[in-house]
Amino acid sequence: MSAKPTANAAFAPRKPRLTLKDVAAALDVSRTTVSNAFNRPEQLSEALRADILAKARELGYFGPDPAARALRSREIRQVAVVFHHDLSFALADPLSIEFLRGVAQELDARGMTMQLIPKMGRTVSLAYAFQTTADALVVYAEVDADLAPEVKAFSKPIVLVDTGVTGVPSVRMDDRAGAAAAMDHALKGAPDRVLVLSFTLDERQRKHRLDLKSPRSGSVTMERSHGYVGAAHKAGFDLDRIDWLEMDDNKPADEIDRITDYLKQLPARTKLAVLGMADTMALVGVEALRGNRRLDVTSIVGFDDIPAAGAAGLTTMRQDGALKGRLAVRQVLDGERSDPLPFELVVRNT
Template sequence: MQSRRRRGTLASIAAELGVSRTTVSNAYNRPDQLSEKLREHILETAERLGYPGPDPMARGLRMRRVGAIGVLFTEHLPFAFDDPASVDFLAGLAEELGEMGDSMLVIPASSEEGGEVDLSLIRQAVVDGFVVYSVADNDPFLAAVRARGLPTVVCDQPADVAALPFVGIDDREAIKPAVRHLTELGHRKVGILSVRLSRTPNSGYVTEKRLTGAHHQVQKNRVEGALEALAEVGIQQSDVPIIERHLNDRENNRDAARQLLTENPDLTAVVCTTDTQAIAVLEYAKENGIRVPEDLSITGFDGIERALFHKLTTIIQPNRQKGIAVGRALAEELEAAHEESGLAPASAAPSTGDEGDSVAPGEKGTDEMGANSSDQQAPRVLLATELVVGSTTAAPSVPSAG
């Protein structure tokens, strides 16, 4: 029986060409060190001998890079690929990471207090850095990410993590044009629908205490921004019914619409902190004989494709561009770590949780909360938003009192 032909190796290629193994390696890893003619000759010989190129895993170990970025996403994985705003963000991030030659590891974490917390998902993740996507400021997974000491960029929330680069929008100010649009039309009986404000579940009315102590800053800021815009025309928070749902899905959003409108029949407008909520209100209204916008005006937030299809009055935020901006910010952090250490980031290897207080070469020290000990201000990127007036808002058919 004929023996199977042995695959070429770095050494066999070097021997055949009469060059060093380093020269062959440079053809793959440092092509600028060789003439184009020599490099082509090496690659042609490698192909003829069946050499597939350097082992990417071995190269990653040598370079202390694994070519993967962890994305901390505190939702169940199906939501990450069902929620339109999240899908657009992940698409933009994947596009930029692809340009960098990196892959994306989406790490799901519990969104509820008291839920199962498996921090090994973070501690054992073999990645070069992290993207923290819309995480509560008291989330234990966030602390685990910071303890790794890897290059990290926060998107959306929390926005006030010391020394971590941030990419997002000003949610508090972004929602105000939609609310002012309603008040300028004459609306004074306005309700608000919000997605979860804290990791402790609540499916009902939002008290002042819950709003003040909320840990999900995006929703907190949008609700507070809406209340501030209403206060500009004399509407007090106590006169604004606010209903929250822990899950931002069709069933929960329709139920929230039902509760808000049946228990507050005098409302002439609803401000929603997401487009998916606004679409649910629109569907509920249609099924129950409530005319939009004649009887009820509705505003959303996000600018997803379905919202624009329904001609929803909404705030458009650039979700895909946000993902691209996060990828670029992380690339800068990785490069900075490379320059500081003289190598690629040193902490790609997973943590065992037993490292104590040691700091790897090239890493900045961190305090007990994981904050960077450097006084240098981390970069912040705030993207612009835009109010788009659609066909779901109009002056109230019966002018509101006040």
Template structure:
């Protein structure tokens, strides 16, 4: 492979000093238009790619990029509708200030080494988007001294952040479902800890949860269930390692033998997967099964899904505002945004029991 031309090669080929060649890129006001054009034309001729972006950022003291640290796969930023709307709001808030967004991976298992990408990323500040309490990538960001804003989770003392009232939203949708007369709800939950486990999550697993949002939404569901006089231990909770449509499909296949009449899903994506899985099993929604979600995405509205609306775009805008405030030397306060129950057509009273079917709380 041929050697890439350097700044020294460019200066020699153009017949100028190294400082003049550098100024053609970094301080064009120091050159005449004719001199700069000659240097750039020579660069194109010899294949000089320009100065290192990382080096230029260090010299300026500003990278012009903000890191978005994900608690899920990198593709989540593009495939999950709620994440996409949030990122749209975030980019709107910061792009006029000249910032781009750089998506970074968090650590998927607590206690493991933080990704090298987080340690070496050339960014001015970091958004931690829905990470576990013990994700070591957070420690790397703080060790680097980068301004940090958390989104949804984790909630860190003294750290700016924006989240929604997950517990209140979950309780509201569970109260709605129980108010329809359901006494056999089931829950399709986000992951409780970042170990990739999928399947039933009992009391011990729930107590060990390291994801704040999952804990809070479970707490909201539980408060509603117990206020209705039911036993939370009788409510099956199915844990999904990723927030994805197909995980909802698999979850309802596992839950149906337990006989639920309603499913409380922790996201619209999971809920829509549950609807599909129920249809694959020959059930109708809401005739045979009531299904609810959380987020209020466009897809949820099209499907007539009862859900909890959170201000996804506004959340992104507010996070961007907090980042800009931190970079300006200010100290923004954490914010908790309200949620709203949105009732649509995916809920109805439970169907009449079939012959031999057990009625009331408890698993069959």
């Protein structure tokens, strides 16, 4: 009976990587000769080069370490993307997939690769991200004001996506204007109340959510909140008739019970409009209202226009996630500035 491997067997130290010096010593030639065999073949005869490559393979040496060579040349040909959630979200969320697809399309065309740095816990760890060996950094995550000095001090090319720091290039849509357009559409149905399914906020943000004179910020959540509020105020809609329900955008489907509890508290025949800061949230609202006969639902409006929105007939604000990814790469590598990305109200069944 064979012995079971120890718990640490999987973490046994790897054998040291062979170097040019090791191969040269084993073949009794100079390091320069071995280097030429891999990097400058025109410097050697075909026979000598073939002999060196064959013997190097026998030793288990297959060429210089590309990472070390890239570090020496200071060109990795890689762009790092700091992502605003963990990896499982990045590979499942429809809008995030579209954004990463756009980044990949632009990098593929340049023969470059992508490094994905997920969010660490509840906050973006820029100190960790700034250690990347990549040539440039795309920050697809909300950057709070207290992180602005770190962002400005970063020594490599950097671009922010869906957030903003004064003096740092960014790619984003006008979230405030997009949210205002969504509210304008919702108010056409003359609702008694409006329910906003919102991204989560901290206490400071909640305090200023209804501030009609708020300056532009780097927060998507605050910009969309101010867009909703500003449009409602302009239309003469009482802001006290706007209800806010914050949802975990990582798992919006888990919030359906909270929406159902809210709906039960409304008087029968209340005319209700629902605005979701993301389609994934609005679609949970659609599900919570399925089969409803107590309330008069005047409209449900999402944000993003993911594929599921079209399939469900959801009215939404469309933005092009793939275009956003492509523009982010062009800006960080070429310095190509972009205007705020376009948005479009797509009216469907809701």
